[in-house]
Amino acid sequence: MIYHKDKEKTTVEIIVKILFYFNIFIIMWAMVGYPVFIKILGRIFSGKQLKKNYQLLPTVTVMVVAHNEEKVILEKLENIIELDYPEDKIEFLISSDNSTDKTNMIVKEFIDQHPKKCIRLYEVKERKGKTNAQNEAQKTVKTEFLVMTDANAILEKNAVRELMAAFTAEDIAYVGGKLSYTNFLVSTSSHSENNYWERDLATREIESRIWGITAGNGALYACRNKDYYDFDPIKCHDSAMPLYYGLAGKRAVVNHDAVAYEKAGEVMEDEFARKVRMSREILGRIMPDVRLLNIFHYRWFSCFYLGHRTCRYLLWIAHLILLLTNVMLAVESWFYTVVFVGQVIFYILALFQKVLGLKNKYIVMIYYYAMTVAAQWVGVYQQVTGKTKPFWEKADSTR
Numbered sequence: 001m002i003y004h005k006d007k008e009k010t011t012v013e014i015i016v017k018i019l020f021y022f023n024i025f026i027i028m029w030a031m032v033g034y035p036v037f038i039k040i041l042g043r044i045f046s047g048k049q050l051k052k053n054y055q056l057l058p059t060v061t062v063m064v065v066a067h068n069e070e071k072v073i074l075e076k077l078e079n080i081i082e083l084d085y086p087e088d089k090i091e092f093l094i095s096s097d098n099s100t101d102k103t104n105m106i107v108k109e110f111i112d113q114h115p116k117k118c119i120r121l122y123e124v125k126e127r128k129g130k131t132n133a134q135n136e137a138q139k140t141v142k143t144e145f146l147v148m149t150d151a152n153a154i155l156e157k158n159a160v161r162e163l164m165a166a167f168t169a170e171d172i173a174y175v176g177g178k179l180s181y182t183n184f185l186v187s188t189s190s191h192s193e194n195n196y197w198e199r200d201l202a203t204r205e206i207e208s209r210i211w212g213i214t215a216g217n218g219a220l221y222a223c224r225n226k227d228y229y230d231f232d233p234i235k236c237h238d239s240a241m242p243l244y245y246g247l248a249g250k251r252a253v254v255n256h257d258a259v260a261y262e263k264a265g266e267v268m269e270d271e272f273a274r275k276v277r278m279s280r281e282i283l284g285r286i287m288p289d290v291r292l293l294n295i296f297h298y299r300w301f302s303c304f305y306l307g308h309r310t311c312r313y314l315l316w317i318a319h320l321i322l323l324l325t326n327v328m329l330a331v332e333s334w335f336y337t338v339v340f341v342g343q344v345i346f347y348i349l350a351l352f353q354k355v356l357g358l359k360n361k362y363i364v365m366i367y368y369y370a371m372t373v374a375a376q377w378v379g380v381y382q383q384v385t386g387k388t389k390p391f392w393e394k395a396d397s398t399r
Contacts, residue, residue, distance in 0.1 A: 030311035042206035059143035067097040095137035098127035129390030132233035162258035173250035177220030177258035192368040211300035212251035220260035270395035279379025316376035
């Protein structure tokens, strides 16, 4: 009897320790291991660069999705008609997602004032979110390529030329541009997001050179019109498109010479809401397709997705399991005690930052990270309870 109890206790301890170390690995790989790994790969493949052909000048439709963007839509329209691209090969399409402010009126007036420009307004009758607005408007597109950009993103003049120049092979189905934040010095929120984003851009550039990226961003990207896919409105192109093309054996790459400028959230509440929105499908993104496990077939794509995406999408549960198992192991040795105390201090510092608004950059980084994990938990909750929506309210500080 005593023997069986000891055996059961030993089995439980082994399981707890396995969970403890496995979740340490998930967290460390997501935040430290993968960035180091990708930098090493970047040096190994330093000679491999993105090929460009500036003679490629196909017909293009620049699509802008807007919902109640009266504050920024005029500036956006003035920006896109000044793009450096042959006038007979570029069109502009504004897909208004059931806007109820002056957005549609401003677009119609702009169209009347610029009769020589090929500008169209597509009015979505029922608001179902950005992806649905893209799906509906795309069905009216006749050009070879689609360039999609946010209403609050200002593009460099050469942005479309740069995107098109990167479509040098048939297996390249998606080209993303570079999003640059203009207000990164305004607040701790915008500065923290910019620091995170700059590191992620460097990672994506290396992934792109070696094979391809696993996620894009909505500020600026392009695809062939024939390759466009009607995703469920709950999905966003940022995460869905590169995955869809990757599983089809095609590549999504980035050309960081195609630049778009936006404002990051200037208050943590805005940034938190954005990260919750980004996590609205988090459970499905952890392992969106079992085929990704076939690393012998998908090779770099599987490696990048599992290392870059899956581990990040597991942070919410990894931190919880790590804390719970650490509580059970805390008295076993000094190592477990130190790790437990470290976790407690980490969460206390994040709480202090939330309450006191400290200016120490290291404490701000801790809070920003903790906020990101908390946003994942909210995303999980909304997904499980069926409260996830395909649309969202934009943050005023980004406009």
